[in-house]
Each structure stands twice: as structure tokens, then as C-alpha cells.
Amino acid sequence: MTDAAPGPLAIICGAGKFPFAVADAVIRRGRRVVLFALAGWADPEDVARYPHHWGRLAQLGRFRRLARQDGCRDVVFIGALTRPSIAKLRVDLTTLRLLPRIIAAYRGGDDHLLSGVGRIFEHLGFRLVGAHEVAPEILVPEGRLGRHAPTARDQADIAVGQALIAAMGRFDVGQAVVVAANRVIAVEAAEGTDRMLARIAELRRDGKLHVPDHCGVVVKAPKPTQDRRFDLPSVGARTVEAAAAAGLAGVAVEAKGAITADLQDLIRAADAAGLFLIGIPPAVPGSVP
Amino acid sequence: MTDAAPGPLAIICGAGKFPFAVADAVIRRGRRVVLFALAGWADPEDVARYPHHWGRLAQLGRFRRLARQDGCRDVVFIGALTRPSIAKLRVDLTTLRLLPRIIAAYRGGDDHLLSGVGRIFEHLGFRLVGAHEVAPEILVPEGRLGRHAPTARDQADIAVGQALIAAMGRFDVGQAVVVAANRVIAVEAAEGTDRMLARIAELRRDGKLHVPDHCGVVVKAPKPTQDRRFDLPSVGARTVEAAAAAGLAGVAVEAKGAITADLQDLIRAADAAGLFLIGIPPAVPGSVP
Numbered sequence: 328m329t330d331a332a333p334g335p336l337a338i339i340c341g342a343g344k345f346p347f348a349v350a351d352a353v354i355r356r357g358r359r360v361v362l363f364a365l366a367g368w369a370d371p372e373d374v375a376r377y378p379h380h381w382g383r384l385a386q387l388g389r390f391r392r393l394a395r396q397d398g399c400r401d402v403v404f405i406g407a408l409t410r411p412s413i414a415k416l417r418v419d420l421t422t423l424r425l426l427p428r429i430i431a432a433y434r435g436g437d438d439h440l441l442s443g444v445g446r447i448f449e450h451l452g453f454r455l456v457g458a459h460e461v462a463p464e465i466l467v468p469e470g471r472l473g474r475h476a477p478t479a480r481d482q483a484d485i486a487v488g489q490a491l492i493a494a495m496g497r498f499d500v501g502q503a504v505v506v507a508a509n510r511v512i513a514v515e516a517a518e519g520t521d522r523m524l525a526r527i528a529e530l531r532r533d534g535k536l537h538v539p540d541h542c543g544v545v546v547k548a549p550k551p552t553q554d555r556r557f558d559l560p561s562v563g564a565r566t567v568e569a570a571a572a573a574g575l576a577g578v579a580v581e582a583k584g585a586i587t588a589d590l591q592d593l594i595r596a597a598d599a600a601g602l603f604l605i606g607i608p609p610a611v612p613g614s615v616p
Numbered sequence: 617m618t619d620a621a622p623g624p625l626a627i628i629c630g631a632g633k634f635p636f637a638v639a640d641a642v643i644r645r646g647r648r649v650v651l652f653a654l655a656g657w658a659d660p661e662d663v664a665r666y667p668h669h670w671g672r673l674a675q676l677g678r679f680r681r682l683a684r685q686d687g688c689r690d691v692v693f694i695g696a697l698t699r700p701s702i703a704k705l706r707v708d709l710t711t712l713r714l715l716p717r718i719i720a721a722y723r724g725g726d727d728h729l730l731s732g733v734g735r736i737f738e739h740l741g742f743r744l745v746g747a748h749e750v751a752p753e754i755l756v757p758e759g760r761l762g763r764h765a766p767t768a769r770d771q772a773d774i775a776v777g778q779a780l781i782a783a784m785g786r787f788d789v790g791q792a793v794v795v796a797a798n799r800v801i802a803v804e805a806a807e808g809t810d811r812m813l814a815r816i817a818e819l820r821r822d823g824k825l826h827v828p829d830h831c832g833v834v835v836k837a838p839k840p841t842q843d844r845r846f847d848l849p850s851v852g853a854r855t856v857e858a859a860a861a862a863g864l865a866g867v868a869v870e871a872k873g874a875i876t877a878d879l880q881d882l883i884r885a886a887d888a889a890g891l892f893l894i895g896i897p898p899a900v901p902g903s904v905p
Contacts, residue, residue: 487787490787491784491787491789494783494784494786494787495780495783495784495803497783498776498779498780498783498800499799499800500780500800500803504805505805510788510806511787511788511789511805512805512806513805513806513807514784514789514803514804514805515803516793516794516800516801516802516803517799517801517802517816517819517824517825518802518815518819518824519824522815522819526807526811526815527806530806530807530811535806535807535808536806
């Protein structure tokens with residue numbers, strides 16, 4: 328099953344396991360990869376296992392030169408990046424010339440930033456593709472994924488959470504909410520899913536939140552406006568463990584709208600924690616639970 | 617300026633300064649008050665300064681008996697209450713008879729709970745009135761309130777925040793959001809405003825959030841569905857101090873849609889912290905910033 332793709336795939340690697348899960352999947356399909364590892368984010372030990380270059384976020388000139396040398400035309404951008412402080416970037420000449428575009432992209436929410444970055448790569452002559460397009464096995468599939476199933480109450484909580492994410496979509500805000508017994512108890516914004524779940528555990532411990540044990544669902548779904556080439560929400564064993572620590576009943580993820588580096592590992596974690604794990608169909612626009 | 621009200625006002629007192637700010641305002645208008653202080657929440661030292669009874673949340677029979685004895689017909693419910701654990705309530709007979717209604721009210725979000733409580737008091741023969749109806753001076757007025765004024769960027773952030781709160785309204789979720797340079801960085805749900813602001817300070821300290829200093833606005837507004845007799849959002853000097861610690865530029869509150877125990881104290885805190893403080897007109901339904 329070889330893709331008829333022209334040359335190796337350039338993978339710009341942020342933090343975490345995703346870049347390598349994607350690289351392995353692409354290699355399995357018979358295509359070569361070249362990693363462009365971002366110093367400070369990508370894991371050096373994992374990077375060393377693949378053909379690679381090290382670089383920095385604002386070194387677009389260097390990236391263009393090396394990627395062209397290696398015959399790459401398609402670029403994937405994958406892995407966690409803390410929204411970098413603009414003052415800390417070491418900017419090369421090509422980047423400097425693109426600075427007005429970058430600054431324009433930087434204003435506004437994450438989606439805006441990421442779509443702007445996409446246009447910049449295209450301006451440099453590359454084709455930006457989504458990680459899930461070259462490695463569809465990282466997408467969370469639809470249906471019940473582990474041993475445990477959501478109850479009717481959990482299903483109702485999932486519907487509320489999914490509708491809330493849809494309603495917040497145009498505000499370019501978080502990708503996850505927690506709903507317990509029909510009550511929204513947390514909404515993710517800049518803090519990320521793990522910190523949001525840690526907050527619920529903390530509020531319960533401090534007696535500031537009274538929710539029955541094993542009640543509540545964390546719902547993750549991409550924002551309706553999201554550029555899926557960059558920033559699909561991700562779930563992993565750590566998400567499941569944080570949900571268990573928060574006393575929740577399960578994890579619901581929009582099917583094909585979220586990625587996971589290792590599905591079997593994710594399922595094992597859910598089964599071990601006694602949580603359900605489900606891939607839910609996308610929300611129907613305008614539907615009210 | 618004496619209200620033509622029949623008998624003294626019963627004030628059911630939760631935690632914080634609001635019950636006493638309301639009591640003082642009502643007394644200034646020439647009406648007597650009787651405090652029904654909730655053990656575990658109301659401050660005993662402050663309570664002692666007024667005619668009062670101590671009681672518990674689930675002792676509706678006791679409340680009805682004492683309030684009737686004192687000639688109260690109007691009831692105000694004011695002050696912070698942590699959503700109480702249903703298992704910990706000491707339930708009296710009258711409450712027990714009302715239990716099906718209470719449980720029905722308990723399911724769902726805060727608004728649902730509070731409206732249900734309202735109906736229960738009316739069922740017991742009392743008239744539930746809003747604290748802002750008997751003490752309008754606790755409402756935050758419209759316009760610039762302190763020395764500092766929002767910039768055009770702050771105004772844009774305020775518009776985004778207000779629209780987001782409106783969009784989330786039907787989900788019975790938080791009453792505050794933080795927007796910085798057009799990006800939603802926090803949404804309040806069960807944690808409350810102070811914890812939400814503390815989170816922003818923490819994310820900045822940990823390098824997980826890069827927002828220029830003195831940028832961003834916390835916007836507070838009542839949910840569109842909110843029963844204003846209970847649960848208008850509140851602001852105080854502590855809110856302003858938490859916003860300053862989070863590096864924000866100011867605090868925007870829906871005028872007449874939020875309460876403050878001491879407006880002069882609030883303004884002093886904002887001026888001292890270098891933050892703007894503004895009462896904004898209610899969002900126009902359906903408007904997009």
C-alpha cells in the first residue's frame with residue numbers, strides 16, 4: 328500500500344508522542360519521512376530514530392532550504408506546542424520577511440494562529456497536510472471503545488457537552504468540557520484538558536463541588552471552525568487517568584475529530600480505570616439536547 | 617423613604633458581606649429586618665448586630681414558624697452558598713414533605729436549583745424578592761466607575777466576552793470569562809471567579825500562557841436564563857485584586873446585572889491596582905462582535 332506521494336513527508340515535530348506515531352504510520356505505508364524537530368519541544372531520543380534535522384520555530388528559511396534538499400513537498404505539523412512567546416523566538420531572515428503575516432496570524436485565538444501558519448507554509452511552496460490524512464489510524468474511531476458503556480445519564484451529559492462545544496465554536500475557545508448530571512462543571516480554555524480535569528479533582532477534594540462519585544463525562548470535540556490540518560484535540564492514557572482522578576464516569580470523543588497516539592493503550596487505560604470510552608458522531612449543527 | 621411593605625424583611629443569610637450590606641440598605645430605607653442566618657455560612661459576629669435566628673438550609677418548617685411569628689412575608693435569599701451536599705443536610709419534617717420538589721430542583725444546573733428553591737418558598741406562603749429589589753444600591757451602575765478607562769483593545773475584548781457569556785447562556789454555565797487580545801483564555805464554571813483568575817496567574821507564572829502584561833479583561837454578566845432574585849454575579853475588591861494578580865487590564869461587569877457589597881471599596885481597589893472598572897450595558901441578543 329504505497330502512497331503515490333512525491334518524495335518524503337516532512338514532519339515538523341512538537342512535543343509528545345504524536346510525531347512518532349505519525350512517522351511510524353507513514354513509514355508502514357511505504358513512504359519515507361524527514362523529521363524537522365523543534366528544539367525545546369521534540370524528544371531528542373525519539374527523534375534520533377528517524378532521518379531528521381533540528382530547528383527552531385521561527386527559522387523558516389532554514390526549514391525551506393533543508394526540506395527542498397530532501398525533496399519534501401508535503402509538510403505535516405504535529406505535536407504539542409505551548410503558544411510560544413513572540414519575544415523568545417529566534418527569527419531568521421525568511422521569517423523576518425514573513426513577519427507581518429505571522430503577527431497578523433498571532434492576533435486572535437489558536438485557530439487563527441494556526442491557519443495563518445498554514446498559509447505561510449503554502450506561501451513558501453509547501454503543501455500542508457493533516458496528520459490524520461497521512462496517518463488515519465491516529466483518529467479515534469466511532470462507537471464504544473472499551474469494556475464499559477455509558478449509562479443513559481452519561482449519554483445525556485455527552486449531548487449537553489457536545490452542544491456546548493458547538494455553541495462556543497465561533498469563539499475559538501476550548502475543545503473540552505465536563506458535564507455531570509446535566510450540569511456543566513468545567514470548560515477548557517487556555518489551561519488544557521489535563522489541568523481542567525485536575526481542577527475538578529481539586530474542587531471535589533476541597534468540598535467546593537458535590538458530584539456523586541463516578542458521575543460526569545469529559546467531552547472532547549474539535550471546534551467547528553478548526554483547521555484540522557493542525558490541531559485536532561488529542562486524547563491519551565493520561566486524559567483517561569485524569570478523568571478517573573476527577574471522579575468522572577467516562578470520556579467521550581468526537582469520532583474522527585480527535586487523535587490518539589496509541590488507541591490500544593488508551594482503551595487499556597479506560598478499562599483499567601473503570602471508565603467508558605466512546606467515539607461519538609459529530610454534533611448535528613443547531614441541534615439542542 | 618419608607619417602603620409600604622407589610623412587616624419586616626426576612627433575610628436568609630449565606631456567607632460573605634452581602635447579607636449585611638442588604639440589611640443595612642433596607643434599614644436605611646426605614647424597614648425592619650430579621651436575619652435567618654445559615655449555620656456554617658453566615659458570619660456570627662455580623663449576624664449578632666441584627667435581630668436574627670440561626671437555622672439550617674433544610675429546616676424549612678422552622679423557618680416558616682419563626683418567620684410567621686416575626687410577621688415576615690417577604691424573603692430575600694443572599695450570600696454565597698457552596699452547593700451543599702444533599703447527604704449532609706439535616707432535614708426537618710416540612711422539608712421532608714417538600715423533598716420531591718427539592719430533588720427535582722437539585723437536578724440540573726445552578727439556575728434550575730435556585731428557581732426550584734424560589735418556588736418552594738412561595739409554596740410555603742412567602743414572597744421571594746431579589747436583594748437588588750429591596751437594596752438597589754448594591755447593583756453595579758453603568759459607565760466608567762474608577763479612574764482608569766478601557767482602551768479600544770479592551771473594549772473589543774469586553775464585546776467578545778459578553779457575546780460568549782450570552783452564547784453559553786442556555787447551558788446554565790458560568791458567569792465570567794476572561795478575554796485577552798481577542799482570545800478567550802478562561803471560562804468560569806463550578807470553580808468560581810476567584811479560582812478562575814488564580815488559574816490565569818498560575819498559567820502565566822508557569823509559562824503556559826503568553827499574554828502581554830496588563831492585557832485582558834474579566835467580563836461578568838448574569839446568564840440570560842438567570843433568576844435574578846437569587847444569584848446575580850457579584851464583584852468585590854477581591855475580584856479586582858485577583859484580576860490584577862492575573863495581569864489583566866480591567867474588570868467589566870454588566871450594569872444592574874451584578875451586585876457589589878461596597879461600591880466605593882470596589883472603586884478604590886480598582887484605582888489602587890491600576891485596573892479599569894466599568895459597568896457595561898447588557899448584550900443585545902443575537903449580536904456578534
